[in-house]
Amino acid sequence: MKKISSVFSSLQDKLHRDKGEKKVLSPCTDAPPPPDCNPSLGRPPFFEYLVVVSVRKRTGGDEGYEPQIIYQFPKSCSQSQRRDEETCLKAITLFCFPEGVTWAPLTEYRSETFSFVLTEIDGSRRNGYCRRLLPLGKGARPPEAYCIISTLACFSLFSKIFDEVEKRRQISMAMIYPFMQSLRETAFPAPGKLSLSRASSPVWDRDDHLTRPVDSWLEHVEFHSLFQCLSDEEVLQVFAATVLERRIVFIAEELSTLSQVLHAVAALLFPFIWQHTFISIVPKVLLDVYLAPTPYLLGIQKNLLHLLTEHTDLLIVDLTSQSECKFISRVGDEDMLIPSRLQEELLQDLCKRKHNASTEELNSVVSEAFLSFFVKTVGHFANHIKRSGVNKQLRTFQKKNFLKAVEPKENRNFVKQFVQTQMFDLFIQEEEKLPHHEGFFHRKIVEFQLKKKEKSKTGVIKGLVV
CATH class of the missing domain: 3.30.450.200 (Longin module)
Known part of the structure; x- marks a missing residue:
């Protein structure tokens, strides 16, 4: 942050x-x-x-x-x-x-x-x-x-x-x-x-x-507000802009909506962490922060919207229920950043949630869908951390080999952009310090790889269970 x-x-x-x-x-x-x-x-x-x-x-x-x-x-x-x-x-x-x-x-x-x-x-x-x-x-x-x-x-x-x-x-x-x-x-x-x-x-x-x-x-996340305010397709566009670290402003009348939606969007990035400016509710006297050229996630009350006069390269998301167009301003490529096949898989996974799902049930379905996305796109990173030096204590990420290994090939352009983000860079820096790859994300990668081997004959890979 x-x-x-x-x-x-x-x-x-x-x-x-x-x-x-x-x-x-x-x-x-x-x-x-x-x-x-x-x-x-x-x-x-x-x-x-x-x-x-x-x-x-x-x-x-x-x-x-x-x-x-x-x-x-x-x-x-x-x-x-x-x-x-x-x-x-x-x-x-x-x-x-x-x-x-x-x-x-x-x-x-x-x-x-x-x-x-x-x-x-x-x-x-x-x-x-x-x-x-x-x-x-x-x-x-x-x-x-x-x-x-x-x-x-x-x-x-x-x-x-x-x-x-x-x-x-x-x-x-x-x-x-x-x-x-x-x-x-x-x-x-x-x-x-x-x-x-x-x-x-x-x-x-x-x-x-x-x-x-x-x-x-x-534990700080409730996905209900996010999916009440936006359709699944709109959530994917917001996610795409967030994962590539763009400038995003969320507009709502209620402060509770702003804080819940912004924390939900940040949670979609797990196991990666948003590294830039994050202000779920921007005080009026701090409103000029939206003019910063660096990435941010900002929540601004709708009665202050008229003060946002500069919209260049800015995604402005209207969370109010009566808004016909949810994107007041956009770069224009948000629906093309994620490869179409991955978009379809994400939408299919999100459709698994029940209409009256509890907070825990909704959190499970949503987190499963987006965690699976990262497993599929960058889950092979550990194979490209090279060990060297005395007792192989020095660990270095081989970015070039990692990118060559991205499969299917249509995912490579997205992954090339993602590896340039600060969130991915910091994640790799932390992984290079670890003697062993352990943790929740790593366990899901192993599960995915095992299921991929089991289903290799039919070419079907079932979703992860979080």
């Missing part, structure tokens, strides 16, 4: 220029004093922060509204950590209310849950989970956003946590504290393991429980 943390500070300066030094906002007074924010747990905390952000009228005669933190758990850390923390918290407010200052009090507002990613200078990532809603009260009032920052990527798990936080907020802000403290002291769950239940915690009184999905690379 491209490092964008430094942008947060500059855009905050832009927002608050000439307003003087801002105060550090404290939690509401009805909350008990939290403990030290770095407990000696011997493991990563379940989350780093819970903040509640509201939009308030600007002071000093300025017009409009601005997002402000009205509650934070835990409180500020040590003095040495405070500057980094303040930068992070300022960024959080922008992503909770990316529309900018054009807010007004409301009497009705449909709550929505979405997520974003904060990428630090060192490349580390923190996930932001946000639920926006209208707080209890009478008359017109501004919305609030609950935001949790965690290194754990699991959208469905944190959605359940928000359900509990929202229920407690309706009673009192102080009711949030014991629950979040209990959660913070809970062990960082392994994939497929229970993390919080009625039996494990006195503050969790719900019938359901919190569990991380077994497939950790899919």
Whole structure:
């Protein structure tokens, strides 16, 4: 991911220029004093922060509204950590209310849950989970956003946590504290393991429980929104542009749609990882990022679409349900990037999903289809990592021989383009460091090769089972 943390500070300066030094906002007074924010747990905390952000009228005669933190758990850390923390918290407010200052009090507002990613200078990532809603009260009032920052990527798990936080907020802000403290002291769950239940915690009184999905690379992904917004053929065109690292903007009215679709598109690349700018929800003040010449995946609200005046070499995907044409702007070759035979096989695999499939069932069918695509196109890479040197510890990828070995030949042009991407380059660099080829992708390659041998007489290769 491209490092964008430094942008947060500059855009905050832009927002608050000439307003003087801002105060550090404290939690509401009805909350008990939290403990030290770095407990000696011997493991990563379940989350780093819970903040509640509201939009308030600007002071000093300025017009409009601005997002402000009205509650934070835990409180500020040590003095040495405070500057980094303040930068992070300022960024959080922008992503909770990316529309900018054009807010007004409301009497009705449909709550929505979405997520974003904060990428630090060192490349580390923190996930932001946000639920926006209208707080209890009478008359017109501004919305609030609950935001949790965690290194754990699991959208469905944190959605359940928000359900509990929202229920407690309706009673009192102080009711949030014991629950979040209990959660913070809970062990960082392994994939497929229970993390919080009625039996494990006195503050969790719900019938359901919190569990991380077994497939950790899919735990932040729900493919439903992607396939509700786009047809299978349109998904393939988006996938083709993504896998060749192009500039793509997604447009939607709802923040939840943007975050779910962008994370779903990135998940289609497994076992490869998107290496460029990824902003699932672009704040209005950061909108100029779309002018960057480098690849990106951006999510932008539809009411900001008119501000995108430059469409050259840009794929703009409209996710709104009422849109007749899903591609507002395109390069023009998106439907030809993937060889026709591979497109047909992908479409056939996607047709296996049920109309009313659960999240787990849909994830299985979709991930199987696209993982099979990579197995077929580049699954022979391990055969072309040459070992040399003392004890054959030096490993070098033989790109030329790898490309010659691509079969069938009609796939070679696509593979030649794909090997030029940063995601493939980084993948190979990591593989060159490994003494043995192990892992989920490698097991699927072996399964495919065995099935290919078994079916060589008939020429039929059945799909993979993930």
